[in-house]
Amino acid sequence: MYRRVVRALPPWLAHALRAQRGPVPWSAVGRGALAAGPLLCAAVLLERPSAGVVAAIAAMLAGINDRPGSRRAAVRRLGVPALAGAAGLLIGTYAGQHAGATAQTLLLTGLGLAAGSVSAVGPVASAAGTQLLVASAVGAGMPLPEPGWQRALAFLAGAGWLLVLRLLLPTPGAPAGDHRHGGERQAVADVYDAVADLLDAVATEHATARRAALTAALDHAQDALTGPRLRRYASSAAERRLRAQYAAALPLAEAATALAWAGERHCGRASAGPRRLAAAVRGNTHSGPLPAPSRSLPALRALDDALLHAAEAFDRGKGGDPPRRRRTAGDLLRAVLGAGGREYGLRVALCMGAGVALAQALRHAQWYGPHEHWYWLPATVVFLVKPDLGPLVSRVLCRAAGTVLGALLFAGCAAVLPRPEGLVALVAVSGALIPVATRHFAAQTAVVTVLVLALVMAGGEPQASAGRIGETLLACAIVLVVGHLPLPGQHGGRVRARLAVAGRAAQAYLAHVLSGSDDRAARWTLRREAYRALAEARGTIALAAAELPALARHTAGADEVAGTLERLVDTTTACAVHLDDTGRLTPRHTERLAALAGELRAGRRRLGLRESELPAAV
Structure with a gap:
């Protein structure tokens, strides 16, 4: 019933009601509980709560990027944005200390143009651009006693702590008990299962969807295997074997796609071989004898040859390296300076500039009252302007609803929790919930709102739920207006x-x-x-x-x-x-x-x- 109602709604509204599905990422939940909360607790015990606030913010942002996958892929996915965030915090701190309101507005607007354009390169670049802008706004506006370089080090320590947890803690339920390569092994096994699913769907209405699922599985496995090597010697044999198994799946995927294109039915045992190979990857065993498919068609003959090649690769543990993304400097420059980079960069710059200018104006307006957290407005704008998080109106609706819910929850908790112990516990619980909440932008916003408000109060400032709601609604208005402005060039x-x-x-x-x-x-x-x-x-x-x-x-x-x-x-x-x-x-x-x-x-x-x-x- 719920799904029928959602499908009947306009696309811009239906998107706001959809959430990702899947099992609970318990390992990420554990890392979230051990990240921001313990960092804040250690800082409070050392009587440096402000440094703990910065480290906890960094751990929170890293937790948002802590997605399922291999450890080697996590190094780039968490590390690159953390470096960008530390740079942004350093720039923002010195701008806030040595530049006036107008100069800060111009500087952050220019950063928005650059970060928005670079975000067109890909997901990691987009996350790096986001952390650069958020940290620069925080650095410019958050009153902290530490100098800029100490804030940057605290930020790197917070993000680095979560990355260390990601690299060292075992993954529960890793295939064959191989905790070091659990993500890679699961990703490669999923490729063979996806090949088998496509073979089963040949000459049916599901073939197109199964081919798309095979592409997604190949993309995920490619990312899992092409990150930096974490153990040069101890894991080299296991890594070579996994890379050979992935490379052996490429001709199988090619043959299965060609068979689906032909659309001719075949004997059902064609998918049995890839299923056995998937089980061998998960169990870290040899493939054993594989059932041979019929050789009546060119695609079936290619499938049989690919199975023989895969069996040899599994037995010897040798094979070619998986293909890497062919991203040259020219490709990256084209993405940054192309239509997508220019359009997004301009919109981010306008949103960032408008957010900083309005926040600075309200900060000095006597009728508005105290405005200690003016940096909330541009920082919120940065998240809202990101198309990665959904369509514009969906983002605005989810952000507004999530902020109101999170602010009300925190107000209730703050009224009964002891300080600072209760606030530290609240930060730990919120950090643990982030990996689950990322499935829906409103839920993520609610959890992040609770965590941020707890950090603000732990840093010695008063309860600020009402201010958080007001800043978010202003940010929503800015992004809605800028998102519909006719800009030079074309929309889309x-x-x-x-x-x-x-x-x-x-x-x-x-x-x-x-x-x-x-x-x-x-x-x-x-x-x-x-x-x-x-x-x-x-x-x-x-x-x-x-x-x-x-x-x-x-x-x-x-x-x-x-x-x-x-x-x-x-x-x-x-x-x-x-x-x-x-x-x-x-x-x-x-x-x-x-x-x-x-x-x-x-x-x-x-x-x-x-x-x-x-x-x-x-």
Whole structure:
């Protein structure tokens, strides 16, 4: 009943009511309980509560980024934003001490432009930009006795403590008891299961969704395996084995995709081999004999060959390295200076500048009363302007509701809890709840509000629930206005930028396949990049489609173009497998490629894209 009601609502409202599902991440809950609370407790015992507040804020921000995955991926996901946050705290502190209100406004506006543009690079860059801006606002406005460099060190200590917990604490239920590689092993096993699921769905209505799930599993495993090596010698054998197992899954994924494209039914035992390989990865055992599928089709012959290759890789523990993302300096610069980076950077700068200017004006307005926490307004704006957290109106509704709920909860707790023991306990409980609350922006906001208000009071300031609500409502108004302002260029720059990246990746993959090259490793790398770019474009398009009609209309038709690109990459994969088997393409392949090229040209015209932005592959 609830799902039917949500589906009947407008997209911009339905999104605000949806929450992610899944098992409770108990290991992250434990880390959250051991992070901010103990840091604050240690600082209070050492009579340095203000340093403990900074460290706890850093641990809280790191906890928001502490998502499921491997330890090596966590180093980049937690460490890079922490470094950016420390830099922002240092910049903000010295700006607050040595610059006037106007200079602070201009400086933070410029930081917003730079951080917003860099955020277009990817999720880690987006988190780094967010922490840079939040910490710079906190540094400029929070009254702390420590100098800037000590605040930055305290910030790094807080984030670093959570990262140490992430690296050292065992993961409950890790496959085969391998706590060091639990995340990597689970991710690789999920890839083989996703291959089997796609094979089971061939010639059914579920094939497209299963292929998308396979792409997501491959993306997750690739991220899990391509981070920094944490143990150069002790874990090298296990790491080599996992990397070989992931690399062996790539030809299996290719063959399964080609079989789904052909849409011809096959014997049910085709998926039995990948299922056994998934179990072998989880159990850290050899694969044993694998059932051979029929060899009646080129794709089935490719699947049989890929299974033989995988069995050899599992037995020997040797194989190729997993493909890495092909991100050159030119690609990163294109993302920062492209349409998506420019649009988002400009909106972040406007929101940040308006938030700082309004906060400074209220700070010096006699009629407004005391305004010690003026930095709350720009810091809240930074979170609200992030499209990663959902469509604009959904973010605003969730932020307002979550802040009101969190402020009321804290007011009730503050009235009965002893100080400072009760506040420390409240910070610990809130830190433990963050990994669960990140499934919905309103829940995350409520938990973060309780934690922040507890930190403020632990630092020696009075209860500030009412002020927190007021600052949040002002921030919501700023972001709503700026989000609908007509700016230079086109609305939907992020969508167009993602589609352009996906189009170039699809073109490169197709050109490699049609060139007749025998370099299969390069082909699998290009295929991975094409599907990954398409998945990122799909996610951005889905968020844009859930905006208010006034904004959603600017990206109308983008989903159809992304679907055409996906069909082009699927067809390219089928062409690659068929060329391997016969050395030539059938009329069905060539006609399909020509038809998709025509669809891309039409989609490009509808979206107003240039040929350099979305090539019509032939």
